[in-house]
Amino acid sequence: MHIPCPFCGERDLTEFTYLGDATIRRPDPGADNAAQLFYEATYLRDNPAGPHQELWYHGAGCRSWLRVTRNTQTHEVLGAAFARDGAAP
């Protein structure tokens, strides 16, 4: 599995560390149902079989956090962008 880092180019899997689902957002701690929202953000996952948005850290490269789209059924990497840019690649 190779990940096309937008800064370093296509690099081997061993240079990266996985965090998980990139669509999870930290909820508003001031919300009325904050406890429920934090439970959902911490524990519940869509866990799709197919394209998955996920966060990878390029620790042995440019040390950027990346937002990678990858097919969980085939391991095909469909795209990668800097996580700081927000939107899906």
Add this chain to the structure above:
Amino acid sequence: MHYSVFSLMKQALAGHRGWGPAWRDAAPKPAYDVIVVGGGGHGLATAHYLAKVHGISRVAVVEKGWIGSGNAGRNTTIIRSNYLLPGNNPFYELSMKLWEGLEQDLNYNTMVSQRGVLNLYHSDSQRDAYARRGNAMRMHGVDAELLDQEGVRKLVPFMDFDNARFPIQGGLLQRRGGTARHDAVVWGYARAASERGVDIIQNCEVTGFLRDGDRVIGVETTRGPIRANKVGMAVAGNTSKVARLAGLRLPIESHVLQAFVSEAIKPFIAGVVTFGAGHFYISQSDKGGLVFGGDIDGYNSYAQRGNLPIVEDVCEGGMALMPAIGRVRMLRSWGGIMDMSMDGSPIIDHSPMPGLYLNTGWCYGGFKATPASGYCFAHLLASDESHATARAFRLDRYATGHLIDERGVGAQPNLH
């Protein structure tokens, strides 16, 4: 047919022409009392105990492929009950006790072989942690022995004890642990359940749930709708996919775990040995192959195959522990899809929808749990109450904070 030395002799005299199929490959009927989704070890064990312990034999096990084609056929066959936490320990010990009587219960040779599970420690602090775990086990009536280096040398003399980085100081030994024949476990449960009237329906994928308001009243399958009073899910890595059909979102991620077997060699390793400084475990099958594995790959996957970095990582762990295996050639590797829960412990509980029950979150410890998982899931399906040893495995523990985090790493499934 009852298997015994007499049936074997009778068949031997008849030229072995009278052996029938071990279990019935059934077609779906319109309705059952209970449908178990998933024809792996856990699902078939559930059906067996539903019929045997609770007298409910109008049961269907629906399986999308063939029985045992998922993780039941992809594990490293290790059985043990060396758990620390009170929520886990009695459950896995129930499983160990069921393993010990399984062949008599099923009248099937599942090749349960209690050759011992040895977890090595490599530092003083790790020794303390193992002493604590051993004490917790003994307090629950489970056997555990803390060995020093001499004790380990007597059992497994050929390891790299004086490794400069991770010297082997000793180990925690559970003598009652060992291995079982994974496929035979599947076939044995299938045969015993089938004999009691359970329908095992293969090539029958669940494509939806039949609903009456909130209540689940059956499943929609590729072989037509099947109705039931209760539906139990035991689908391991596919849990999120099947649950989504019922509109549920669960604290589960699917990850790939690889395992490996070498060419067959003469008897070498007596029991199961695990490397405490990395993640590597090894045993030897009766056929002679070294069966070993390590960490999950660490990213979400439904692919049933992993990548090369973990192959290298596992082999490095093996070489650090026992350099003697360096010249043995690897024969095969494979991957299974683990239902990794958010605290590393399983869920056997009601779902939020009446009529639908969950059995999931086995991470990569599902095989050893097979008998108790089936036993407790059957208890829940039959009585609507959790079995005494599985009460901690609640779905709502993530919301209430009553986690069972054996590794203590938090809600990060790829670290459990």
